[in-house]
Amino acid sequence: MTHPAFYEFGSPVRVVSGLTALERIPGLLEDLGAARPLVITDKGVRAAGLVDVLTGALGNGLEPGGIADEVPPDSSVAAVREVAHRFREARCDGILALGGGSVLDTAKGVNILVSEGGDDLMAYSGAGALKRRLKPLIAIPTTAGTGSETTLVAVIKDAARQVKMTFVSHYLIPDAAVLDPRMTLTLPPHITAATAMDALTHAMEAYTCLAKNPQSDAAALAAVALIAEHLPRVMAAPGDAHARLALANAATLAGMAFSNSMCGMVHNLGHAVGAVCGVPHGTCMAIFLPYGLEYNLHKNGPLTAELLLPLAGPEVFARTPAYHRPFRVIEAVRQLNRHLRERTAGRHACSLQEVRDARGQAQIPRERLPEIVAAAMRDGTAIYNPEDLDREDVLMVLTQAWEGLPLDRTRVRQG
Numbered sequence: 001m002t003h004p005a006f007y008e009f010g011s012p013v014r015v016v017s018g019l020t021a022l023e024r025i026p027g028l029l030e031d032l033g034a035a036r037p038l039v040i041t042d043k044g045v046r047a048a049g050l051v052d053v054l055t056g057a058l059g060n061g062l063e064p065g066g067i068a069d070e071v072p073p074d075s076s077v078a079a080v081r082e083v084a085h086r087f088r089e090a091r092c093d094g095i096l097a098l099g100g101g102s103v104l105d106t107a108k109g110v111n112i113l114v115s116e117g118g119d120d121l122m123a124y125s126g127a128g129a130l131k132r133r134l135k136p137l138i139a140i141p142t143t144a145g146t147g148s149e150t151t152l153v154a155v156i157k158d159a160a161r162q163v164k165m166t167f168v169s170h171y172l173i174p175d176a177a178v179l180d181p182r183m184t185l186t187l188p189p190h191i192t193a194a195t196a197m198d199a200l201t202h203a204m205e206a207y208t209c210l211a212k213n214p215q216s217d218a219a220a221l222a223a224v225a226l227i228a229e230h231l232p233r234v235m236a237a238p239g240d241a242h243a244r245l246a247l248a249n250a251a252t253l254a255g256m257a258f259s260n261s262m263c264g265m266v267h268n269l270g271h272a273v274g275a276v277c278g279v280p281h282g283t284c285m286a287i288f289l290p291y292g293l294e295y296n297l298h299k300n301g302p303l304t305a306e307l308l309l310p311l312a313g314p315e316v317f318a319r320t321p322a323y324h325r326p327f328r329v330i331e332a333v334r335q336l337n338r339h340l341r342e343r344t345a346g347r348h349a350c351s352l353q354e355v356r357d358a359r360g361q362a363q364i365p366r367e368r369l370p371e372i373v374a375a376a377m378r379d380g381t382a383i384y385n386p387e388d389l390d391r392e393d394v395l396m397v398l399t400q401a402w403e404g405l406p407l408d409r410t411r412v413r414q415g
Helices: 021-032 043-047 050-058 077-089 101-116 189-208 214-236 241-261 265-277 281-295 297-306 308-312 314-319 322-343 366-377 380-384 391-403
Strands: 014-017 037-040 066-068 094-099 137-141 153-158 163-168 176-179
Touching (some): 014 241, 021 137, 037 077, 037 101, 043 050, 050 094, 066 077, 077 101, 077 153, 094 101, 101 137, 101 153, 137 241, 153 265, 176 241, 189 241, 189 281, 189 297, 189 322, 214 241, 214 308, 214 322, 265 281, 265 366, 281 322, 281 391, 297 308, 297 322, 308 322
Parallel strands (some): 014 176, 037 066, 037 094, 137 176
Antiparallel strands (some): 153 163
């Protein structure tokens, strides 16, 4: 294993994890000097009763300044502006972000506007645009997947341009992440599956992409092991609070890893499909993860091979010939996807053509693949991918992923 001669690793978020972690929030807010937080969430989380669980845990001594539940499934510039208006109108002084990746990304965008002023979120896109600390933000994830509670990244859709914009700054990292299994116990099986595969993708790309380092490696390997052990348990027994908490810890560790090592091709393709077709991020990650590992195999096969130990355990690792280990990892990911599809009565897609919208209609028509290619060419995650990407490569991978077929090794560039 090789690492860069120089690297930086930062994860300043305070992680509070446990079966009763929510009850620690009043003390966290006091430490941060916030007394009137805005709860940012979505209607699904509120309908599931999780806002009530949160406010009940806060006790009588702390009243939120308001509850903004307008966050859409895909975080958008318009949603950020609307929630920022609610924050200012209610004269709030901090944020409790209660939800999945879209909510957490929206909360980060809102924090930019309410801290910096104005409504032009695009002025702060890219890296390095923020120059000072933002208002207090506590992240309370309701999925065990995105890891956004520990990352310096927010991805927000600009609907007018059909592109997902990336915001990168250490000032975007939440002040605290509260991991409580009560927040994920009500997750439907197909969302549990997709979000866990999102976390697995974060960990595996963090371990195999170009900006990896010893500390991101440690977090990534720990995350892979936790997911491999506890995801099957949660799918078999959704009410297992300890296994749910283990998945939440895994997602946070994976977030720490990829926030420092960055991601590559899998996220590049996932961002593009999400922007063009509105497909949930976790669904894209599950489908594309084996293809990203396959495509980069000739560049980092030994690294992929090392993932077999946390993914399948020491016995499988020991009896698998060294040359076959990377292929066993890829097949294990595909087997996991098939298992999740079975456990969710077909709602967990293993190919692009299997993805369905709420009405049961195909969400990714094959004729839209060229649009997805164009969106992928605009996404910056390709910078950290071990192998270069061009339009022909992306279309080839998308075509195979649409069909649900492995990559043709003769068509993958070899250097």
